[in-house]
Amino acid sequence: MSTSATGSVATATGHGGSPPTVRRRRRNSAAASEERAAYVFLLPWFVGLLFTVIPFGVSLYLAFTDYNLLQSPQLVGLENFTRILEDPKATQAAGVTLRYTFIAVPLSMISALAVAILLNKGVRGLKFYRSVFYLPSLIGASVAIVMLWRSIFGYDGIVNKFLAVFGITGPGWVTDPDWALVTLVTLSIWGFGASMVIFLAGLRQIPVMYYEAASVDGAGWWRQFRAITVPLLSPVIFFNLVLGLIGSLQTFTQGFVFSGGTGGPAESTLFYNLYLYQQGFQRFDMGYASALAWVMFIVIAFFTALNFLVSKYWVFYDD
């Protein structure tokens, strides 16, 4: 970009004929045409952006209306937003989502880090293990896997049959309101592979000489972990944490497929996103669903901002 700016100044003030000016003019038109080409190639993405930005705007408008798809939207001001505060199901949904997120994300990250450290010790067949652990995170949120998970943990499923061998009568992992969310948290933790791969990459970037120096000084494993691994890995931890939080707070597929769209035994798997979907596409209360969506956006933005603010106290970048 800066090349083209100086190039245009040169062509404006210089006269054609002297080699430097010609070279700059050639570079200017080359750079400019590169830029133009870049924009043309990006054009499909810009067009796609319309499919995101326009619904955003319409949703913001609808959040202030009462719209049931059968009649045109009626403006109702802040009524939808005050309704969220008074709606016990919205509170329940928020509770379920927050509980799920603040249990699943830390446990998932701890598992990912633990396995990454184990693999980093130089296991034979590292590539194989890495792929095997990564695979669940690719397919974990898919409809087929959630259905499979549900039948594995069903009353007559494999898990209960296995427990019966030891004489334990397993609960209704899927039908008991106390256990349904636990089953879904387990599914989420099973998909730790994506974070693990990133942790592994981060671990490999820590120079071995730090560890060598620390063991020479007599530092034990835990001390080394606390003083070397965690600080040097903190950017990666931060990255996984932010993405994990944002993703977890928006969980939908697992809740929908697991409970058949109902929010599970007695609303125990009523994720916020699922409640939003129910209000919008089963109750056809589009105005309220839009308001719920914008509140979710604000909450997620809040958590992300909080994360970034707090990060300067614990995340160390090399520069």
Added chain:
Amino acid sequence: MSLPPLTPRLTRRAALLGAGSTAALAGCSRFGGSGGDAAADGGVELSVMAWASAEQATMYEAEFERFHASNPDVTVKLEWGDVSSYQDKLNTRFAAGNPPDVMFLVGRWLGEYASRGALADLGQYPDQLDLGTLNDAVLSGARLDGTVYAVPTGTTTAALVYNKKILDDAGLTLPDTDTWTWQDFHDFNVAITQATGGKTFGTGYNIPWAPTIALWAGQHGETLYTEDGALGLSAQTLADYFQMTVELRNAGGYAPAGSLDDQAQTVEASPLGTGFVASQSIPANTFSDYNTALDGNLVLVRFPGEVPTPGVQVTPTLLWGQASASKHPEEAAKLIDFLTNDPASFETRSAFLGVPVNPDVAAEVAQALPADGQTFVDFLLDLQEEDLPSYYLEPAGAGEISDNLVSIGTEVEFGRMTPAEAGEKFLADAQASLDRASS
């Protein structure tokens, strides 16, 4: 000076750009593809939306062919799909201003569509659609504020099925199911569980199912919804109902908490099909499907407690509705008339969608039914001879109330809520749903 180094790059880039934009344009046109609904030969084309399996769709299409044969200038196009996404698709069509002319409706939704002006007043087409032949009690389930908004495809009722093979193997016989009490029901189911050593539980009937609760209400002199769309059920009556189920479960007559998965499965894989329970509640018109899957071992019986005050209702299975925005209202009304009053339209589907609401047609259809269909029709016709409580159109908000019932039922099932608390909570939530839906 020429720019030879640049030319090859530009050419490759241009080629890439060209290829890319052609592909993008081709993709765009694919999205716009379907949708041509201009009728051929200048005749009228009606669109009908229904949920169906592939076999059922062929059944409906055969009937529409018959309609076309007697009305050559009207063609009927059936749009069918899975039941789970039906309501989404229907509402999207309404929102887009392009609703189907005729459609399936569930009684529970009817209030919501009718009160929002989405459905046509079917009384406006007396020349095309004859409503006079229909039983008034039947039409009351489709009437809002005196206007008829839909016509039932047929009638059905809530019933129980028992697996006779399990009963015979256990050496038990059903008591007289026309007069049996809830206590008899309790004792019999407990006996089944004991006789099979706990391998098969007496019953796994759907506790929070609205028709069952409506019939309990009727037996106790109340009603789930009144004629003007208010709640007619008291907290105490519902608490008594849940208390009955708690006692049944504790005594072992009902399957244990959490053992019945409520997600849809095939009949063969369901608790009834695997012999985990000996009885189940079903809409009576589905009897033939269940009985075929269970090799003819089922008997269709009434719910207990119907004496002295019967509470069971004869309800529409489904309803045919017509969009108020339909461009061909007279032809659509004619189609609904064909589907209701013309025996020819029942040749393929017979009593699959319920007993025909036109008594003459019902009598004619009843003459040529397969065995299970005959069982169902006889069952229902016997029922209709009694003085049963009327079924009124469910008010807007009924869908949410049904969902709340399921939720409350689960809480009671796992002992997280006492029956008394359940009754109170249901009443409070249901009233809130009705208030919100009517505002």
